[in-house]
Amino acid sequence: MQKIALSSPDATPGAAIRPPHAVVVMGVSGCGKSTVGDMLARRQHWAFVEGDAFHSAENHAKMRAGVPLTDEDRASWLAALGQELARRAADGVVLSCSALKRAYRQQLRAHVPGLVFIWLEVGRDAAHQRVAGRGDRHFFPTTLIDSQFATLEPPHDEAGLLHLDSERPLEELLAHAAAWLQRNPHAHP
């Protein structure tokens, strides 16, 4: 797979045009959102927020036990992430968050108008290999990977989206992401 598509962030008429300051790195487990998100935040000199750190103990226990989260399980988690994004957007923030469904992304956008997303697309085999490779160092089991792909609603037609092939080298992904953030003017409140 190559780098795939690019769409411009939304522009709100009359709003000041500035580069995006709040970015969500999204995708299924193993796509690399924590790794890329952390590296991108360092590169931008922005804060990095690990979305998994905001899951409740109940959500963590469920996933560890191999039970997929429901919309209800994710609702308060997304609300907390939206608040965190809004709190940090002025200074710059990168959030790693699965954001698998369109409604989840809309919920985050409601907190930060014009929020942009970087979707790291990964194949099922690569996701499996990566999650298996982390072993006991990570709570997320390989048995949940199929449910991640089943839940994912690809954000193909959404504004403010950079779609990257997560199986490319990290340095290449970072260079694309940083250049995209630099290039795309963004209406920021």
Ligand SMILES: Nc1ncnc2c1ncn2[C@@H]1O[C@H](COP(=O)(O)OP(=O)(O)OP(=O)(O)O)[C@@H](O)[C@H]1O
């Ligand atoms: N582009 C890449 N090339 C090679 N390995 C990668 C790449 N991106 C991530 N990895 C590796 O894949 C593994 C999973 O990455 P990471 O934990 O960042 O994924 P994740 O999407 O945050 O997963 P989860 O949501 O389950 O926490 C890590 O071991 C990481 O080093």
Ligand SMILES: O=C(O)[C@H](O)[C@@H](O)[C@H](O)[C@H](O)CO
């Ligand atoms: O929405 C979800 O199902 C969760 O956020 C998962 O995606 C995991 O937390 C993550 O992938 C493991 O790190």
